[in-house]
Amino acid sequence: MGAAVISADDDRGSGDALGLVLMFPVMMGLAVLILFLGRQVDTRSQVQAAADAAAQSAVLQREPGAALAAASRTAAAMLTDATACAGGARVAISADAWQAGGRVTVTVACTPAVDDLALIRPPARTFTASSIALIDLHRAPWLP
16 A cells, blocks of 8 residues: 655645635625525514504504504514614504594504625615504493
């Protein structure tokens, strides 16, 4: 058995280092892009869930002012993740008629944080979701 002979011009391994140097930034960019897309999906679903819950919270109130306050509290309580909703949620409420059988529409808007994804410089995007709830037809008007 003879020893392996290594010649001076044998450059095996240099291709691996070059591949690593070229592929590492691409892989990091891909990882950050996946994080960005995941954050977008997560924020969209959180905003829709908050709009649904805020609409249900609003229709339980007896007057529009209390409904707006309840919807805002509910949306704020559901959107507490700072990366999903930077700066807090913006809530708007509209009702065609505040009476039994009326419709209440709650719109929630939220902008996710993108400061920590500076590697890909993603655009700021605001997610908006609306939800409609009906005021109970059989609500007793004399009850608080």
